[in-house]
Amino acid sequence: MMDASQGYHKIMLALENRERVNFITSAGTFRYVAMSFGLKNAGVTYQHLVDKIFHPQIERNVEVYIEDMLVKSKEAKDHITDPEEMFFVLRNYRMKLNQGKCAFGVQGGRFFGFMVTQRGNKANPLKIKVILDMKAPTNVNKVQMLPGRIAALSRFISKAADTSYQRAFEELKKYLTRLPLLVKPTQGDTLYLYLSTTPKLLALYLFGKKYVTKYQFTMLVKYSMEHKDSTLLSRKWL
Incomplete structure (x- = not known):
C-alpha cells in the first residue's frame, strides 16, 4: 500500500489559467503554476492522470484511487516484481511517495474504506463500531443518518432487502397516494x-x-x- 506525496503538483496549469489562482501574502501577490488542492475538479483531473499512467497494471496487479495505490500479488514471489513494475512507472513520471503512509509485505490493510486481506475484502471494524454504539434514533436527523451508515456496509449484508421490505415499500407508495388534506x-x-x-x-x-x-x-x-x-x-x- 502506497500513498503519493504532492501528486497534484505534478499537473501543470495552462498559462491562460494561472491568473485565476492568484493569492496574496505579506510578501506580495503570487500564482500557482501547478494544480493545487481545493481547485474544482482537481480530484477528478488527478484520477484521470493516474488511470492513464497505470492503465497497463490496473486490475492486474494495481488498484489506484486518487493518491492511494495498492499493489496486489497472487503469489509471494510476485511481491518483488509487481512493486518493481510500479516503481518504474513512478520514477518515469517523477512521482514521489509519502514514506509514512506506505506499507510493504503486508497481508492486509485498510484501503478505500475497506479491510483488504489475502482472502478478500472485509468490512471496516470502525464503521461497524459506529453502528453498534448508536442509540435508537430519536429525531429526523438521526433517522436520516442511519441509512447512510448502513449503505456503507450494504455489500457485506446478506439479504439486506428481501420480500418483506418490498411489500413495505409498496404499502408506503399506496399510503402516499391517499395522504390526508391539511386545512x-x-x-x-x-x-x-x-x-x-x-x-x-x-x-x-x-x-x-x-x-x-x-x-x-x-x-x-x-x-x-x-x-x-x-x-x-x-x-x-x-
Whole structure:
C-alpha cells in the first residue's frame, strides 16, 4: 500500500489559467503554476492522470484511487516484481511517495474504506463500531443518518432487502397516494384531540373527521415543570 506525496503538483496549469489562482501574502501577490488542492475538479483531473499512467497494471496487479495505490500479488514471489513494475512507472513520471503512509509485505490493510486481506475484502471494524454504539434514533436527523451508515456496509449484508421490505415499500407508495388534506378547521366542525404522554414527553394532535388540521403540539414535560418560563397553556394539559 502506497500513498503519493504532492501528486497534484505534478499537473501543470495552462498559462491562460494561472491568473485565476492568484493569492496574496505579506510578501506580495503570487500564482500557482501547478494544480493545487481545493481547485474544482482537481480530484477528478488527478484520477484521470493516474488511470492513464497505470492503465497497463490496473486490475492486474494495481488498484489506484486518487493518491492511494495498492499493489496486489497472487503469489509471494510476485511481491518483488509487481512493486518493481510500479516503481518504474513512478520514477518515469517523477512521482514521489509519502514514506509514512506506505506499507510493504503486508497481508492486509485498510484501503478505500475497506479491510483488504489475502482472502478478500472485509468490512471496516470502525464503521461497524459506529453502528453498534448508536442509540435508537430519536429525531429526523438521526433517522436520516442511519441509512447512510448502513449503505456503507450494504455489500457485506446478506439479504439486506428481501420480500418483506418490498411489500413495505409498496404499502408506503399506496399510503402516499391517499395522504390526508391539511386545512384549517372551520367553525362548527367536530375535532378530535389525541393525547400521548410519557414520563418525559407530551404530544397532542388535533384531527378533523375528514381531514387533519395543521395543529400539532409537542413539549417536554420535565422542561415545563422545572422552568418558570413555560406557559400556563401548556401546563394545563399535565
